Amino acid sequence: MLYSGSLGSVSAQMPKTFFITTAIDYTNSPPHVGHAYEKVLADVIARYHRLKGEEVFFLTGVDQHGQKVQQSAAKAGIPPAEFVKDITQKFVDLWKNLDVKYDEWAETTSDRHKKVVQGILRRLFDAGQIYKDKQAGYYSVRQEQFLTDKERGADGQFGAEWGEVEFREEENYYFRLSQYKDWLLSYLENRKDAVIPGFRQTELRNAVERLSGDLCISRPKSRLDWGIELPFDKDFVTYVWFDALTNYISYAGYDPNANAVATGLRPVGTDRSNESLGTARAVATREFDAQLQEFRDKWPALQIIGKDVLVPAHGIYWLIMLHAIGFPDDQMPQLLAHGWWNLGGAKISKSAGNIIDPFVLAEKYGAEAVRYYLMSDIATGKDADFSDERLIERYNADLANSLGNLLNRSLTMIEKYRAGKLTRSKSAESYPLEEYGLRVSPTLGIIEYINAMTGHTPHLACQVALNLALQCNQIVDAAKPWVLAKDSAECGHLDQVLYTLAESLRIIAILISPVMPRAAHGIFDQLSWKMELSGKEERFSLADAEWGKLPDGHVVGKPVPLFPRIEQ
Numbered sequence: 001m002l003y004s005g006s007l008g009s010v011s012a013q014m015p016k017t018f019f020i021t022t023a024i025d026y027t028n029s030p031p032h033v034g035h036a037y038e039k040v041l042a043d044v045i046a047r048y049h050r051l052k053g054e055e056v057f058f059l060t061g062v063d064q065h066g067q068k069v070q071q072s073a074a075k076a077g078i079p080p081a082e083f084v085k086d087i088t089q090k091f092v093d094l095w096k097n098l099d100v101k102y103d104e105w106a107e108t109t110s111d112r113h114k115k116v117v118q119g120i121l122r123r124l125f126d127a128g129q130i131y132k133d134k135q136a137g138y139y140s141v142r143q144e145q146f147l148t149d150k151e152r153g154a155d156g157q158f159g160a161e162w163g164e165v166e167f168r169e170e171e172n173y174y175f176r177l178s179q180y181k182d183w184l185l186s187y188l189e190n191r192k193d194a195v196i197p198g199f200r201q202t203e204l205r206n207a208v209e210r211l212s213g214d215l216c217i218s219r220p221k222s223r224l225d226w227g228i229e230l231p232f233d234k235d236f237v238t239y240v241w242f243d244a245l246t247n248y249i250s251y252a253g254y255d256p257n258a259n260a261v262a263t264g265l266r267p268v269g270t271d272r273s274n275e276s277l278g279t280a281r282a283v284a285t286r287e288f289d290a291q292l293q294e295f296r297d298k299w300p301a302l303q304i305i306g307k308d309v310l311v312p313a314h315g316i317y318w319l320i321m322l323h324a325i326g327f328p329d330d331q332m333p334q335l336l337a338h339g340w341w342n343l344g345g346a347k348i349s350k351s352a353g354n355i356i357d358p359f360v361l362a363e364k365y366g367a368e369a370v371r372y373y374l375m376s377d378i379a380t381g382k383d384a385d386f387s388d389e390r391l392i393e394r395y396n397a398d399l400a401n402s403l404g405n406l407l408n409r410s411l412t413m414i415e416k417y418r419a420g421k422l423t424r425s426k427s428a429e430s431y432p433l434e435e436y437g438l439r440v441s442p443t444l445g446i447i448e449y450i451n452a453m454t455g456h457t458p459h460l461a462c463q464v465a466l467n468l469a470l471q472c473n474q475i476v477d478a479a480k481p482w483v484l485a486k487d488s489a490e491c492g493h494l495d496q497v498l499y500t501l502a503e504s505l506r507i508i509a510i511l512i513s514p515v516m517p518r519a520a521h522g523i524f525d526q527l528s529w530k531m532e533l534s535g536k537e538e539r540f541s542l543a544d545a546e547w548g549k550l551p552d553g554h555v556v557g558k559p560v561p562l563f564p565r566i567e568q
């Protein structure tokens with residue numbers, strides 16, 4: 001996650017905790033499959049880091065303020081506070097259903113969060129980074145921002161992505177965003193993996209080059225009062241993005257007042273606009289060091305977001321906000337922008353009426369099937385088309401026919417020919433790669449797997465595990481244990497085949513555990529392996545994924561169907 005070299009003297013310390021966040025979902029309507037994808041993706045990455053033995057802090061939550069929420073609550077005839085409570089619960093329930101195991105849950109209406117947002121606003125205001133001005137222009141209700149001519153399409157109109165656009169005249173507070181344009185360009189120039197995939201970083205850089213004007217960070221209460229009040233003007237609430245983005249630090253223990261007070265280096269009110277980049281960085285590093293250990297142990301985070309919220313929200317507003325409050329360049333988060341699940345090539349949206357309800361999916365196919373499909377059928381960063389047929393097809397082919405069938409037939413044969421007992425002879429010490437003309441050994445597979453997970457591409461990691469299962473089925477078909485069992489001269493050969501199958505299944509369970517934790521437990525349970533840890537996450541460790549850990553004489557359990565076929 002951290003990078004080295006390109007920032008010269010800035011040295012990055014390895015954080016003790018792997019910190020991962022997701023976008024926080026709007027509570028204006030219940031979750032759909034797009035929300036589920038992002039959270040499962042983050043959960044899989046978090047589980048992979050736990051599998052490596054790392055301390056993990058996985059933060060997700062809900063975005064409860066703003067105009068969209070206020071409008072939806074008004075439509076429902078319910079006060080916003082009550083409205084968001086209900087929708088928030090739906091998100092919490094969904095993550096429980098889908099085994100999304102987070103460490104902290106962010107709600108932007110909480111006092112804890114509000115204090116940090118107000119602390120940051122106060123600090124920027126006192127430092128002259130926020131000023132009051134009057135604006136007249138076109139306003140996008142959907143994106144909750146004023147539009148400029150740059151947002152107009154070739155036909156001179158504002159595109160559909162802006163939703164309803166109206167003319168407005170208003171006094172508001174502005175954050176000096178444009179002042180940081182050069183800094184952001186130089187930061188992106190120095191850090192090539194600030195955004196992954198790389199083509200999204202290019203997209204961001206191009207957008208930064210076009211950046212002009214400051215960011216309106218307030219909304220008059222006369223028009224929107226469902227938000228966090230500005231600490232220096234009670235007639236305004238803050239812009240929902242300024243509020244929401246702050247969750248990433250407010251829920252990680254950031255203290256907006258620690259910096260200036262602790263260091264005494266930068267009195268409140270210091271204007272950094274004339275500082276050279278080098279000076280700004282040196283001061284910032286020390287300011288950041290004034291944060292509590294609790295925060296510094298975690299930060300910076302890997303932030304999982306959808307491609308639509310990279311520009312301008314995360315790539316411009318968020319990075320500049322962090323820089324403006326004293327985060328040094330080597331403490332900038334890394335942004336992983338994923339693609340979208342579409343339906344029949346069209347965007348999934350409430351207004352299009354093509355919402356796919358993840359509760360229904362989980363109920364119909366089970367959490368594991370949904371997680372597997374969402375992780376295996378999309379390449380991170382790209383879009384994919386959602387279809388129930390495809391989900392069923394992949395489930396039946398990969399899980400029921402390949403992995404499930406392998407588990408079932410292996411345990412059945414071990415029971416039938418050896419009363420469940422494995423023999424770890426000399427010949428079983430290594431994987432019979434050459435004997436059966438196979439492509440990858442589990443050892444090689446693990447390297448591929450680590451590469452896939454390090455590159456945040458769970459679809460490739462799933463492929464590694466599936467390939468090992470396919471190879472085992474190939475071994476069974478070639479070795480024909482039922483024939484070997486009839487020939488006493490083939491006794492050792494049969495032991496070797498059976499051991500290979502059980503040991504491969506043990507390794508496959510470890511590899512699939514971030515994506516399908518329940519199935520991984522199922523395999524370990526049926527292998528009667530590490531039973532004292534049954535149901536617990538620490539049962540799985542990547543370090544255990546080396547060949548030959550099942551001991552001689554180990555007795556496996558009875559087969560129970562793990563992935564019953566889904567009949568259409």
Ligand code: MSP
Binds near residue numbers: 023026034037307340
């Ligand atoms: N509340 C803001 C994010 C604030 S983060 C400080 C928001 N909320 S959202 O509910 O509209 O979207 C939440 C996340 O879900 C975003 O990252 C968005 O890209 C993602 N997705 C929404 N629809 C999606 C798909 N159809 N497919 C994949 N992800 C999608 O934006």
